[in-house]
Amino acid sequence: MELVHLALKNVKLGNTPEQSESLKAGAAISAAQVISPAIAQALMPAQKLLAATNTAEVVYLTPTSLGERLGMSAKAINVALIRMELQYKNVNKAKGEPSYLPTEKGKQYSAMSMATGQRGDSTTYQHLKWSERVLKLFDGKRA
Numbered sequence: 001m002e003l004v005h006l007a008l009k010n011v012k013l014g015n016t017p018e019q020s021e022s023l024k025a026g027a028a029i030s031a032a033q034v035i036s037p038a039i040a041q042a043l044m045p046a047q048k049l050l051a052a053t054n055t056a057e058v059v060y061l062t063p064t065s066l067g068e069r070l071g072m073s074a075k076a077i078n079v080a081l082i083r084m085e086l087q088y089k090n091v092n093k094a095k096g097e098p099s100y101l102p103t104e105k106g107k108q109y110s111a112m113s114m115a116t117g118q119r120g121d122s123t124t125y126q127h128l129k130w131s132e133r134v135l136k137l138f139d140g141k142r143a
Contacts, residue, residue: 011021023114026050030124041123046118060111060129070138081106084137087128098126109134 029047033040060070063077070077080101081087086106090099102110109131117123 022050026114027124030114030122033116033122037122040125058111059132060113061132062129066130068136069135080138081130081134086110086134086137096123096125098128100128102128109137 026047029050031044033043047073063074063081066072067074067077074078078087081100082089085103086109087100087102090097090101093099098112110132111129113127113129114129115125117125
């Protein structure tokens, strides 16, 4: 566990220092669940409570949600985000890593979120989500 805290010490997650610390705590809980499966169930309430406190002032959307607002598929959104140089495909991703990563230009519009797998999968998965502000970059189209 000490290695997890050490690895995350200087990493910035989220948009605020508070959100960053909360996400780091979530990662530590997930790591503890993997390291010691016997306590995984006991840590679930703490993980859910922590997730409930992760409130952000900015609304972040998945490519699917962006597509629903713009009348496009999630795949078309991902292709457009690549063409707009906001993200790139994570070619050699490991389990739990996101399929796409933000470019420097895309970082101002995006955030990584973390979730734990379902049905006994205690892997922490990262998802690249997009601020509602990115909608304005799609030629002003809003559904």
